[in-house]
Amino acid sequence: MSDPTLTIDNILAPELTLCRVAASSKKRVLEFIAEQIHHQDETLSDTDIFNNLVSRERLGSTGIGEGIAIPHCRLDGLDRVIGVLMTLAEPIDFDAIDNQPVDLVFALVVPKEATSEHLELLSQLAEKFNESTFCEQLRQCQDADTLYRAMTASSH
Template structure:
């Protein structure tokens, strides 16, 4: 699955006030639920927090890819967030996180889930991508930049 298949403008947020890992995941869960039929914010948050308990999804260089499988999800859903201020995310390199790409997938989509996570990890390992995303200042600019760089 490609980034343009996951992201939508309403689920691309630039300069979100984070505060903490828990607060960001709560806020993201509410926003996703508002824009996705059949998903409840509590279920999304519970899935994301449950996954974080297994180990942080902070992959280093200020990036986190919180993800989970959800029984009620009918398709993969992505959300891209650029935070105003980096937050502690228990990342593998102990660096604070300012860019998050959330991924929710249907429970039965294990192969697709792993392939999509690998694609996201590869994309966010590129310094040109990170720099360009961090230079954005609006939701639309963040969305457009992410899609443009994912195609490159």
Template structure:
């Protein structure tokens, strides 16, 4: 990676901020994330993304509590970090640490040789999502554009 500082703004494309998505299950949401990443960057394999997200979830849920999840995985052949921000129409069971349904997700797909920068990004996201007021602002968005703008203006 050539850029030294990863920010939410430079990993989240406007077309990967998705508002009020219908989600029926954790598996379906992970499939949806893989589809969206592949649609955004066809060089990244949808099946591989999905399988890697599922494998990561098996190690322990990425549901961090209060309706929030940060699913993430490393991906062979990926040379840049891809972020996907999703609000769900209704919360879905995600095996979160507090057993609450998840309705706000920020997925990260990172290169296989991910460095400490990527851990720093996860930490930044967790810190942002720890702010209940900020999460409420994201949840109130009714369209993808406002969702994207609120997310990047906070970075």
């Protein structure tokens, strides 16, 4: 049962697209992601989200190289996929595979019983972020609205 609605523009809300976030560390980025999601849906615990993101990072950094990270985790009681897109004001150390600091972050929080669609989504993201011109375009964005449009424009 493939879910055709699982595309980047369906999981990313303008409210969860943040431009030039000031974050001093990887931990702070993950906290910020959890806070933003909780802010959008108060039934979701920011502590749970943060702890799950951190546990996932312990298995290996989600910094995929070229200044990009795709932190992700599963969450109990979640009935949809939540995406958070952020550019950072200053690149930070994310223990990425190429040791480059990260300034482009797309977080993915998926239901506990995550399926192949969620993996598909991760690979869609990785594929998009493989295009350096696309990443450059995102990094150039000066505000959240432009960033949101840049991220979702090409996913149709």
